[in-house]
Amino acid sequence: MAALRSVCVFCGSRPGVRPAYVHAARETGTMLAAEGWRLVYGAGDVGLMGETARAAMAAGAKTMGVIPTHLMGREVGKRDLTQLVITEDMHERKKVMFMNSDAIVVLPGGAGSLDEFFEVVTWAQIGLHRKPIFLLNTEGYWTPLNALIDHVIAEGFAADSLKIQFSTVADVPALTEALRAALS
Template structure:
């Protein structure tokens, strides 16, 4: 029996101001279920994390949530997931999420999402993995980040090949197509 592909979703523990972000999170969760892929995420039931998880669950997806003990209350750790892993710290959380995923998707989020993106991007840059990384660029949210990466390349602090390690996609249909291509 073939193994179910798993998609790690990094995203905000807040909903953000633009309702399009929560809509995209729900659409992402539903899409993962429709494709038969497992959601791997930060196990919170708040913000975009909660939106993507509830939508994935409602559509029948298998879910793996990973959360450190110190965030169980703050991020309202979901106990009704297919599997819940409680870690000691944030580093372990990211490692468990990464190790249990075949692809990474970054929805809008704040400092934590940026940290997660740059960690997996750095690992790709130094050859530690070849997992595809996608920024879900809803309403152009990630354009300043893409511009910053391009700026680091232009200023000589990164090789132009850095841009080959991730792709920004505008919406969930484009994300679906990109994941299908990457996971096939």
């Protein structure tokens, strides 16, 4: 029997202003369940985090949430998950999420999602892991980030190889295919 595959989803603790963000989060959660993959995420029951988790759970996915003590109230720590891990701080949260996943997906989000993305990309760039990283570019959300990374490279602060540390996908069907290829 194949080992359970786990996908870490980094995303916003807010829903954003476009309904498409919420739709993509729900579609991602449902897709993870349909593929038989476990959702590993920040354990919040708010914003895109909550949408992804509720959809994954409703479709039958196993779920692992990781949240630091100080965010239990603010992010409304979801307690009905398959597994809930409460950490002391944000650094431990990211490490536990990363260590318990086979791939990373980044949905729209704010500073926290950017921090999570850049940390796993940096780890990949310096050779600490080879886990696939995907940006779900719902309604072009991550297009400015890709332009910034091109600018960083053009200005000589990173090599072209930075761009091969992650892939940008347009929608959940493209994400599904990319994850299937990466996790097979």
